[in-house]
Amino acid sequence: MSWTLKRKAQALLAAEEGAVRKDWGGKVSFALVYPNTYAVGMSNLGFQTIYRHLNAIPDVVCERVFLPDPGDVDELRRTGTQPFSLESQRPLTDFHMVGFSVTYEGDYVNVLRLLGLAGIPLRTAARRPHDPLVLMGGVCAFSNPEPLAPFMDFIVVGEGEELVVELLAAYRDAYRDREEFLGALTAVPGVYVPERYEVSYAVDGTIADVKALGGAPAVVAKRRLRAVDAFETIATVKTPRAEYGHMALLEVGKGCGRGCRFCLEGQVYRPVRHRSLDALRATVAALARQGETRVGLVGACVSDYPWIGELLRAVEDAGMELSVSSLRADSLTADLVGALARGGHRTLTVAPEAGTERLRRTIRKAITDAQLLEACDLVRASGIPNLKCYFMLGQPTEEAEDVEAIPRLAERMLARLRVLDPSGRPFGRLTLSISSFVPKPWTPFQWAPFDGAESLAAKLETVKRGVRSFASVRVLHENPREAALQALLARGDRRVADFLELAAGHDGDWRRALREWDGNPAHYTTRARTTDERLPWDHFDVGVRKPGLLREWERALADAPALAEAP
Numbered sequence: 002m003s004w005t006l007k008r009k010a011q012a013l014l015a016a017e018e019g020a021v022r023k024d025w026g027g028k029v030s031f032a033l034v035y036p037n038t039y040a041v042g043m044s045n046l047g048f049q050t051i052y053r054h055l056n057a058i059p060d061v062v063c064e065r066v067f068l069p070d071p072g073d074v075d076e077l078r079r080t081g082t083q084p085f086s087l088e089s090q091r092p093l094t095d096f097h098m099v100g101f102s103v104t105y106e107g108d109y110v111n112v113l114r115l116l117g118l119a120g121i122p123l124r125t126a127a128r129r130p131h132d133p134l135v136l137m138g139g140v141c142a143f144s145n146p147e148p149l150a151p152f153m154d155f156i157v158v159g160e161g162e163e164l165v166v167e168l169l170a171a172y173r174d175a176y177r178d179r180e181e182f183l184g185a186l187t188a189v190p191g192v193y194v195p196e197r198y199e200v201s202y203a204v205d206g207t208i209a210d211v212k213a214l215g216g217a218p219a220v221v222a223k224r225r226l227r228a229v230d231a232f233e234t235i236a237t238v239k240t241p242r243a244e245y246g247h248m249a250l251l252e253v254g255k256g257c258g259r260g261c262r263f264c265l266e267g268q269v270y271r272p273v274r275h276r277s278l279d280a281l282r283a284t285v286a287a288l289a290r291q292g293e294t295r296v297g298l299v300g301a302c303v304s305d306y307p308w309i310g311e312l313l314r315a316v317e318d319a320g321m322e323l324s325v326s327s328l329r330a331d332s333l334t335a336d337l338v339g340a341l342a343r344g345g346h347r348t349l350t351v352a353p354e355a356g357t358e359r360l361r362r363t364i365r366k367a368i369t370d371a372q373l374l375e376a377c378d379l380v381r382a383s384g385i386p387n388l389k390c391y392f393m394l395g396q397p398t399e400e401a402e403d404v405e406a407i408p409r410l411a412e413r414m415l416a417r418l419r420v421l422d423p424s425g426r427p428f429g430r431l432t433l434s435i436s437s438f439v440p441k442p443w444t445p446f447q448w449a450p451f452d453g454a455e456s457l458a459a460k461l462e463t464v465k466r467g468v469r470s471f472a473s474v475r476v477l478h479e480n481p482r483e484a485a486l487q488a489l490l491a492r493g494d495r496r497v498a499d500f501l502e503l504a505a506g507h508d509g510d511w512r513r514a515l516r517e518w519d520g521n522p523a524h525y526t527t528r529a530r531t532t533d534e535r536l537p538w539d540h541f542d543v544g545v546r547k548p549g550l551l552r553e554w555e556r557a558l559a560d561a562p563a564l565a566e567a568p
């Protein structure tokens with residue numbers, strides 16, 4: 002055991018409030034692993050919620066494990082230390098179960114790095130009777146877990162709040178050996194046991210068939226949490242070292258009814274379930290009693306929460322400040338923006354996603370330019386100095402003029418913000434945050450090809466060039482090559498597991514792994530898929546019907562030329 006790392010873990014614990022310490026005697030032990038750093042993991046509400054629910058079960062002990070900071074990996078290796086839990090500093094192999102909470106494809110390789118550092122065989126086929134059971138949950142587990150499937154004993158498909166409780170009870174009551182237990186799990190709705198599915202491929206590299214073995218269901222249906230009020234989703238453990246450690250995060254509900262054609266969250270968390278105003282008021286009052294001073298509202302579309310005005314008043318009446326990550330420009334109100342300004346917000350964020358109204362209609366995020374300019378009015382009038390706008394490049398049907406329109410729109414927004422400044426002071430700053438479109442499973446755009454890193458880089462350059470002469474505009478963007486990696490992992494099948502294994506073997510150096518991998522990334526990313534192709538995620542049912550997605554995809558394509566000709 003490295004004493005340096007042990008002291009570091011103890012310092013993290015000492016800075017926390019709300020961590021759970023339980024005696025291990027006679028309990029089922031569960032390592033809840035976030036495959037990224039402590040600061041990132043501790044800001045994830047889903048991770049915190051599961052931690053609380055598992056520890057609420059009397060005969061379960063759940064402890065947290067995170068990816069070591071980059072400099073600490075060498076220290077682990079040098080001292081022969083395994084990744085260990087924060088609470089009792091026990092190695093991963095001491096636990097009965099090791100559960101990964103995976104919310105971002107970029108963390109896939111970290112899952113394998115952690116297993117490797119722990120000495121747990123990566124592939125399920127190589128695991129021994131004494132190895133812990135390895136599982137995953139989180140949104141990646143039900144969008145498309147296939148690239149990680151060969152490494153998981155089982156996968157929790159859906160919203161896991163109720164399901165994990167059932168799984169641990171099943172383990173406590175019935176576990177005798179691994180094979181028998183995994184066999185029994187195939188009968189539990191919402192549990193996917195990858196080794197019980199055989200995938201075959203056609204000569205052109207597409208998936209020919211997925212055969213369920215040994216009585217496993219042909220299609221694994223997602224579990225959905227029906228009673229959202231029954232599970233309060235707030236951070237249990239407070240720490241100043243989390244990315245959002247300065248505020249209490251509060252989920253207002255699950256799902257979004259807007260149906261933007263690119264958006265995974267808008268599809269897979271359906272139907273929309275809002276937490277009741279009474280339940281949220283009770284939580285707000287409890288947070289105030291605990292001495293919290295700032296509340297961050299979280300949800301797919303917070304400004305669509307039906308009782309947002311009442312909730313804002315409840316937060317303000319409790320003497321707390323309010324924070325929201327991103328808002329729909331077409332549902333902004335003076336009340337909401339005013340409350341955010343009083344809460345000390347220095348930046349308001351909206352997501353137009355595209356430069357033209359034509360493309361916004363095609364992606365079904367039909368915010369008009371006028372609504373964006375009105376949002377500028379509200380922001381400026383409220384005294385919030387900065388505005389941030391999310392745009393996405395490379396969306397289906399995008400033309401050069403859609404890209405060129407982004408700087409022009411930025412110029413109009415900037416002008417509007419300045420006009421409203423009564424003192425003539427320059428407006429704070431307009432930030433354009435540019436990401437790359439990755440066609441996600443379960444969305445109408447799942448059949449669209451990824452644009453490609455070179456094309457995206459050229460479009461990004463167009464935007465940057467277009468705003469270069471504007472003072473007070475800055476452009477933030479991700480690397481299009483990282484978006485290409487995300488596309489590979491989001492759309493990959495089980496063969497992509499070989500690439501992940503290579504990347505883990507090179508300490509996460511995925512560029513080197515891509516060079517060495519004998520697979521073809523373009524098969525998964527830039528290749529257009531026909532609508533009759535069997536997709537890697539077709540043996541799941543997340544509650545989104547394929548005919549509906551197909552209709553939306555065809556509408557998007559059919560609308561595009563006509564809309565392009567509109568004035």
Ligand code: SF4
Binds near residue numbers: 258264265366
């Ligand atoms: S992009 Fe926002 S508004 Fe659109 S479906 Fe997704 S969460 Fe809802």
